Amino acid sequence: xxxxxxAEARLIEAPALQALIDALTARGYAVRGPRRRGDAIVxxxxxxxxxxxxxxxxxxxxxxxxxxxxxxxxxFGFSPGADSFKRWLHPPxxxxxxxxxxxxxxxxxxxxxxxxxxxxxxxIRACEIAAIGVLDRVFLEGPYPxxxxxxxxxxxxxxxxxxxxxxxxxxxxxxxxGPRVERGFDLALTELHDSRHRFVxxxxxxxxxxxxxxxxxxxxxAAAIAAARAVSARCAAAMPERFDRERVARRLRETPxxxxxxxxxxxxxxxxxxxxVCPTCFCTTMVxxxxxxxxxxxxxxxxxxxxTLGFSHLHGGxxxxxxxxxxxxxxTHKLSAWLDQFGMLGCVGCGRCVTWCPAGIxxxxxxxxxxxxxxxxxxxxxxxx
Amino acid sequence: xxxxxxxxxxxxxxRVDAVRPELNDTVSLELAPxxxxxxxxxxxxxxxxxxFGIGEAAISLSGDPADRARxxxxxxxxxxxxxxxxxxxxxxxxxxxGPFGAGWPMSAARGRDLVLIAGGLGLAPLRPALLRVLxxxxxxxxxxxxxxxxxxxxxxxxxxxATWQGRTDLEVEVTVDRGDADWSGHVGVVTHLIPQLExxxxxxxxxxxxxxxMMRHTAERLLTVGLEPTQLFVSMERNMKCAIGxxxxxxxxxxxxxxxxPVLRFDRIARALAVREL
Numbered sequence: 001x002x003x004x005x006x007a008e009a010r011l012i013e014a015p016a017l018q019a020l021i022d023a024l025t026a027r028g029y030a031v032r033g034p035r036r037r038g039d040a041i042v043x044x045x046x047x048x049x050x051x052x053x054x055x056x057x058x059x060x061x062x063x064x065x066x067x068x069x070x071x072x073x074x075x076f077g078f079s080p081g082a083d084s085f086k087r088w089l090h091p092p093x094x095x096x097x098x099x100x101x102x103x104x105x106x107x108x109x110x111x112x113x114x115x116x117x118x119x120x121x122x123x124i125r126a127c128e129i130a131a132i133g134v135l136d137r138v139f140l141e142g143p144y145p146x147x148x149x150x151x152x153x154x155x156x157x158x159x160x161x162x163x164x165x166x167x168x169x170x171x172x173x174x175x176x177x178g179p180r181v182e183r184g185f186d187l188a189l190t191e192l193h194d195s196r197h198r199f200v201x202x203x204x205x206x207x208x209x210x211x212x213x214x215x216x217x218x219x220x221x222a223a224a225i226a227a228a229r230a231v232s233a234r235c236a237a238a239m240p241e242r243f244d245r246e247r248v249a250r251r252l253r254e255t256p257x258x259x260x261x262x263x264x265x266x267x268x269x270x271x272x273x274x275x276x277v278c279p280t281c282f283c284t285t286m287v288x289x290x291x292x293x294x295x296x297x298x299x300x301x302x303x304x305x306x307x308t309l310g311f312s313h314l315h316g317g318x319x320x321x322x323x324x325x326x327x328x329x330x331x332t333h334k335l336s337a338w339l340d341q342f343g344m345l346g347c348v349g350c351g352r353c354v355t356w357c358p359a360g361i362x363x364x365x366x367x368x369x370x371x372x373x374x375x376x377x378x379x380x381x382x383x384x385x
Numbered sequence: 386x387x388x389x390x391x392x393x394x395x396x397x398x399x400r401v402d403a404v405r406p407e408l409n410d411t412v413s414l415e416l417a418p419x420x421x422x423x424x425x426x427x428x429x430x431x432x433x434x435x436x437f438g439i440g441e442a443a444i445s446l447s448g449d450p451a452d453r454a455r456x457x458x459x460x461x462x463x464x465x466x467x468x469x470x471x472x473x474x475x476x477x478x479x480x481x482x483g484p485f486g487a488g489w490p491m492s493a494a495r496g497r498d499l500v501l502i503a504g505g506l507g508l509a510p511l512r513p514a515l516l517r518v519l520x521x522x523x524x525x526x527x528x529x530x531x532x533x534x535x536x537x538x539x540x541x542x543x544x545x546x547a548t549w550q551g552r553t554d555l556e557v558e559v560t561v562d563r564g565d566a567d568w569s570g571h572v573g574v575v576t577h578l579i580p581q582l583e584x585x586x587x588x589x590x591x592x593x594x595x596x597x598x599m600m601r602h603t604a605e606r607l608l609t610v611g612l613e614p615t616q617l618f619v620s621m622e623r624n625m626k627c628a629i630g631x632x633x634x635x636x637x638x639x640x641x642x643x644x645x646x647p648v649l650r651f652d653r654i655a656r657a658l659a660v661r662e663l
Binding site: 096097099101104105106107108138139142143144145146147253256257282283284285286288289290294297299301304306311312313314315319320321322324325329333336337340341 | 394437463622632638660663
């Protein structure tokens, strides 16, 4: 997407967010955005501005997430929770086909293609825009595009929001994916709390320009644009780089027998929370069933995790039998192998795996340790990690 | 960009035309398409075979690549899907997606000496390579087949091996780990047969398929006799659910075995092969 003119940016009053939701709805989009459910922020359907959380914040750190009221924090004063856009683009369960038995043979059961409304994602962050870019690369740009992902992704409208302050688990400055949204969006909001509660709306696409023109507001003055940039700059400054991504990628490639794996395995429960909340984890398995009579068979595709033993199962057992090997696979894939496979990192620095790890393992800290410590020599006499 | 779900995920239906018992737990299935021709395939490629209601498994093509009337797959009953496939009767339906993956580099090996080294069922994906060579025999130098099996009762493709042994333009050696009273052939692991070949390492290309430990030792021995690592190819196996690079299961270092492999050039994976549990 080409860089667009900053002069297209608009300034809208906070209540105009409702007009934004309405305009999206009027164009046939089902709007998904942040909602407060119990003591967490989830990502779900939003029809009215009141559906969105208001004046709350989260504190996040390794293994810890707390939502709290925060008067004056506005609509986006929190960091996203475990939930994300991912389940709307890459559903946790999809049916791939059904067959009916006829004698010794079987025939397909035709079903009408599921109608998914066009989706608009409201309030997704720079890391999440980056994650959608990662999934686009994985699912759509290889030799076999995934029809399921394409079906959900087609026509989706992305309204990003620039983060004002990072959670303690966040590290998008280390992965080069934030905190400011720079490309891959239709509209990008920056929430301003100066004299009044307003939003600068930057335009990233033609349809974004068309939509924002319908909202009450005015061209953003230079001062408002500067204020928006300052929000991102302050956020970035509050999030110093945790690791050198090129060095970590190289280390992971060159030293698979790093002693750090054994130390992490002492703590890692192998629970797969990290892969479940990760916005770029795309792995799936197939689940086959029949009805009780054995006359119809269904094949479903479910999210899977490289932390399960079955993931690497071959006749004779699992290739990655130890927790250390499974953690190595996950972090090596995210921070190194992904570059070889897809020309980009598989980690966007959102910090979900850090916050939602019940053992509080901090991926950024582990990456930093891998990057700085000398690895054990690797060779033909390699030992289990 | 458009991708029809049926093309990506829904298997084409084939009919089991013949079931050839190979070993106690191993059969070869001849599959005919419900309509039209079978797709062309390259030696070393595989299909995802679907057993109704049970699931899919990645199975190498083991038949003649010149035969477009049928697909041949040699299946050992080891898990739920392969047991169901190996138990199919003539007339049953099988789902097929494929062919997938990178096969043996047949054209790169043209004009060179070629040695095919198999361990057990690893002979199955090498068979189409040999059949392709035999159809084009004049364009290859020396051609040797070394096959290691566990016992004389577990010698796969016994009849074709005997036929190949009778040809003057092939060198075929079979060895077993443990012999019996009736076995008069080689006893010992297949790597022991390599020095006796007296390969000209400058002219030889090797295709190796078998259990991973066998391929590691075979590669080591081939390098010891001077083979270039760039002339050595192995066929890897990993858990696979999709075969098209979308499910993530078959990763081996940076490679997706399903689309970058299953046949991989040894020098590109030598380091990864040396790492346990990768």
